[in-house]
Amino acid sequence: MNARKQQKLRKQLEERKADIESNVAYMADEIRSIGVDQDDENGSLGNHIADDGSNVTEAERLVTISEDFQNLLGQIDAALERMEDGTYGTCLRCGKPIGEERLEAFPYVAYCIECQSIIEREQALRAGA
Numbered sequence: 001m002n003a004r005k006q007q008k009l010r011k012q013l014e015e016r017k018a019d020i021e022s023n024v025a026y027m028a029d030e031i032r033s034i035g036v037d038q039d040d041e042n043g044s045l046g047n048h049i050a051d052d053g054s055n056v057t058e059a060e061r062l063v064t065i066s067e068d069f070q071n072l073l074g075q076i077d078a079a080l081e082r083m084e085d086g087t088y089g090t091c092l093r094c095g096k097p098i099g100e101e102r103l104e105a106f107p108y109v110a111y112c113i114e115c116q117s118i119i120e121r122e123q124a125l126r127a128g129a
């Protein structure tokens with residue numbers, strides 16, 4: 001991958017990262033306002049939970065989404081690090097180049113499409129075991 005293309009992808013990653021971080025911050029506020037922040041250092045867990053269960057469900061939904069976002073943020077950070085150390089675009093599993101089309105669609109991926117499908121199969125097997 002040439003430097004200009006990588007620069008473009010880096011910009012995309014950085015924009016995506018900023019976007020996700022603001023979403024995560026927003027959701028953290030929402031979760032706190034619902035009052036089921038499990039990390040509440042005052043230990044007031046549940047103090048503000050309304051009697052109707054919908055707030056709890058909403059908080060759980062937000063927690064799940066923000067966990068997904070955190071996970072994605074980790075992948076973006078790792079991709080930015082690989083750009084720094086010059087290993088970006090190389091599959092972490094087999095060491096072959098990751099297709100440029102794949103990187104353009106998902107700039108944060110760490111594996112080529114073959115390894116990704118193997119990893120997903122392994123994860124599915126473990127999940128089913």
Ligand SMILES: [Zn+2]
Nearest residue numbers: 091094112115
């Ligand atoms: Zn691979």
